[in-house]
Amino acid sequence: MPSLRKRVAGFMRQLSVSNLAAAVENIGHGESSPRSPRNVPQDLPGGCFITRYLNGLEIKMEGPVILHGRNPEELPSYPLCTLDNGEEVFAALTGPDLGLTTVNLKQRHLSISDPDVDYIDILEQSDHERTGTTSDGEIACVSDWFRPHDLAYGVATTLYEKNPTTNINNGEPIADCFGISARPKAAVLGLADGVNWGPKASIAARAAVHGSIEYLNKALFSSAPGGGVTTTRDVFVALLRSFHSAHSLILQEQGMLTTLTVCAVLPLLRTNSGSNCRTERYVACTCNVGDSLAYVYSRRTGVREITQGSHDIHCMRDMRDALGALGPVDGSNPELNNLTLSMTEVEKGDIVFLTSDGISDNFDPVVGKFAILPTNNTASSDKSVKHEGQSRTRTRRKSAENLRRSDSIGSSNSGLPVVEAYQRHELTLLRMEDLLRRGVSGEGPPCDNARRLCELLLDFAVRITAAKRRILEDPDLYYAQQKDGHMIQLSKLEQRNRRKKMLEKISMVPGKLDHATVVAYTVGQYTESDTNL
Template sequence: MPSFRQKFSGFFRQFSAPSESRNDENASNRFIKKYLNGNEINKHVPVILHGRTPQEVPPHALGQIINYEVIASLTGPNGGLQSVNQTEKNLSVSDPEINFIDNIDGECDEYNEEKKRSLSNNINTDEKNNSEVKLNILRKLKSHLVAGVENWNNPTSNAYGASCSLYEVHPITHRHTGDPIADCFAIVTRANSAIMVLADGVNWGVKSRTAARSAVHGCVDYLNKTLYPNTKQSPKSTTDVLLTLLRSFHAAHNMILQEEGTLTTLTAVVVFPSVVDNQFIACCCNVGDSLGYVYSPKYGVRELTQGSHDIHRMRDMRDVMGALGPVDGHNPELSNLTLSITQIDLGDIVFITSDGVSDNLDPVVGHFTGLPNVEAYQRHKLSLLRTEDLIRNGVSGKGPAVDTPKELVTLLLDFVTRLTAAKRRILEDIEIYADVNGKPLAQGEVRQKRKDIIKKSFGVPGKLDHATVVAYKVTSEV
C-alpha cells in the first residue's frame, strides 16, 4: 500500500502537470500568448464609470420599462433569501459613512397596505359573500410576496444562478468541510430590465449564511418595491438607480442585524434600458470581494466592479476588503463600497461571482502554464482574458462558445470544480482522519495533519471555497 507521501506526490503529478488528456496546451495558453504578443492590450471597450457616491458617477439618461411583470426569478442555494424572516424591523444605523443613506423606516408598512388594498379590490364583490371565498381572501391578505416576488423557482436559460462547494468531503462523516454553503444569490428579470444580487458570508457557519441570505433579502426587497412602484414611474437617470442601490444596502445591513447574522459581502447589479435603441446600462453597487462582470461577444470580458479594488496592487485573497453586518458590533465596513455603471448591448451577459470563482480564474492561483512573473495589473487583465477564453472556447478550448447565462454558470462552476480536484483528493485521504485500524483520530491531531497537508499543497492549482455565479443575458422581451 502506498504511503501518504507517495499518494500526495502522485496526486500532484496527476493534476498539476500539463496533460494532453486533461488540458490541451494550445487552448490553455492561448489567452496568455495573445496578451504577451500585445494582441489584447489595445482592445477598446465601453468605459466603466465609478465612484463612492451617486453624485461622483456621471449621470446617464434611462429609457422606459416595457412591462413590470416578472419573467424569471430564482434564488439559492437551498431556499436562498426565502430562508430568513420576511418582515423588516425599523433599525437605525449610526455609522457616519452611511448617514447619507436616507432612512427608509415605515416604507414597508405602507407598501404592504397598498398590496392588500390592491388585492382586495381585484376580488369580485359577489364572491365576498361566499364564506369559503372569504376564508381564501383572508389567507391571501395574510400572505405576501417574498422580497417582492411570488415564485422564487422560475429560472430561464437567460436568467440563472447556482452554487456549489469546492471543499473536500470528509471520508468518515461524508460531509463537505465548510458546510453550510454561506453564499446566497437572487435574480429577477422583467421585459427589459433585471435585478441581480450575490452575497458571500464571511468565514464559515450558520451565522455567515444567515448574513448572506439576510443581505440578499433586504437588498432585493427594497429594489423591487422602489424601482418598480405601483405608479409605474421608471427611474429617469442612473443617479436615481445608484441612489436606490445605496439605500438597498442600508436595508440589507438592517436585515442582517435583525436576523443576528455576522458579516457578508454584497454585490448588486440593476440593468435598465438606455435612451439609445438596443442599448442598456448596468448599474452596480458592491462592498467586499464578490465581483461583477460583463461578457460581450464584441468586446470580451470586463469587470464592472474593478473600481472597488486597486488593480495595480497584489491583493491578499484572505481579505474581503469590506463587509455588511456588525463589523464593530453594529456598523458595517464600507472602505471599498463602490458604485459603477457601464453601457451594455443586447446579447451581452452580465454576471456576478463569489471569490470562490473569481480567485480560481486568477492565472497565478490556477497555475496556468507558460505564465512568466507578472505585475498586479497584468494578473488582473489575464484573469479577464482567462474568463473570456473559457466563455468563447470552453474548458477544452474547442468550443462551442457560451450563448446563455445557464451555460455560462454551468461552465464556470464546472471549471473551478475541475481545477480544485487535486486539493480535494489530497484532503480526502483517510489517513488524515483515522489510524491504520480505521479508528478516528482526535480532533486536535486531525487539525494539525490538515494544517501540514494544506501547507504542502500550495503548489497544487486552485483555492477551495464556496462558489456561486448568477447571470443575466440582456434582452428586450415583450
C-alpha cells in the same frame, strides 16, 4: 459529443499545465508529492492565450467605458426608458437551497436604529414603511422564486472537501447566496458571500440579498404614478438605500458579516426615440462592498469587470481579506471602505454576471499555478497589511489552518512566469473570456446565454480544485490502521497535525477551496414568445 480524451485535453489547454492530470492521478497512489507544474507553451498547438499575452501578442480588448464613484453625484445621469410597473417577472431564482426565502419570514418592520450608518440619506418614512411590507404570497416582491430560465440563472455549490469521518463537506452550510428577478426589459441581480463559516455567515448573506432585492424591486418597479426612477442617478440612490435595507435585515436576523454586490440592468432612453423604448442600449448599474464582483461578457469585446473600481488592480490583493462587509463589523456598523457605485453600457446579447470569490479567484493565474508573484510581493504585502490594520478593522476570512492559502508559492514554481498585479487582473479576465468564447475544448461554440455561462464557470472551478479536494479527502489523514486490520478514527489533534503536513503538497496544485456562486442575466428586451422557452 467530444470524446473523454478530447475533453480532458481541452481542460488542460485551459489550465496551461501539461502534467496536472498525472499529478492528480498520483495523489494518494504512492507518490509523495505531485510533480511540479511547468510552463510549456510548446505543448499547446498554436500557443494559448496565456503565452500570447505574456509575449505581447495578445492584448485585452477594451469594451464600453466603466465609470465608478462613491456617491451618485460622482457619476453621470442618463435618462432611462419608462419602466412598466405592470410587467410581470418571467424568471426568478435564488439559492443555494431556499436562498433568500429563508429570512424575514415574519416580514417585520425594518426600524432598527443605526444612526452611524451615514453612507446614504435617511430613508423617507414612506420608503421605510414600504420596505417592511409585502403583498400576500410574495417574498421580496416575487411570488415564485424558483423559476429558472436560460436568460436568467444562478447556481451555488461548495468546493470544500468532504470529511471522511462525517461524510459532510467542510464549511457547511454554504455561506453564499444569490437572487435574480428578470422582467421583459430589466433585471435585478444580487450576490452575497458570508465572511467566514457557519450559520451566522449564511444568514447574513441571505438577509443581504433579500433586503436589497426587495427594496429595488419596489423602488424600480412599484413606484407611484408620476414618480419613481427616471435616470441612472435615481438608480444609484435606490442601490444605496437597498444596502441600508440589507444591513438592517442582517441585524434583524442576527447574522454576522457578508459581502454584497447588487446590479440593476435597465434600458436607456434614446434621445430620438420619443415614447418608443424599443432599444438595444442598456446600462448596468452596480453597488458593491467586499470582494464579490460583477462582470459583463460580450461576444464582441470579451469580459470586463464592472466593479474594478472597488479594488486597486495595480496592487496585489490579500485573498483572505474581504475588503469590506455589511453586518456588525464594529458594534452594529458595517465596514464600507470599498463600497463603490459603478456603471457601464451593455448591449442586447451581452451577459451580466456576478460571482463570489470562489469563482473569480479560481481564474486567477497565480491560483491556477501558471504564474507566480514577484519575489518582493510578500514583504510589501505584509507592510500594507500592517499599515491598513492600524487604520481600519479588517474583515478577515477563515484560513482553516492555512491549508487553503491559495497564494502559497512553492520553490518548485521558479520556472513559471512572473506577473504583476495588473497582469493578474487582465489574465483573469482573459481566462474567463477564453472559456466563454471557446469552451473547454477550445472549439466552441461561444456561450450564448446566462444558464450556459453559469454552468461553464462553475464547472471550471470544480475541476481546477479537484486535486486539492483529493488530497484532503485522503482517509489516512483521518484514520489509522491497527495490527488486526481495523481502522480507528484519529483524535482531532492528530487529524489536524496530519493535515498540516500536507500544506506543501496542497500548495503545489492549482485552485482555491471556497464556496462558489455565480448569477447571470442575458441582456435584452423580450417578448412573451422569447420567455416561454
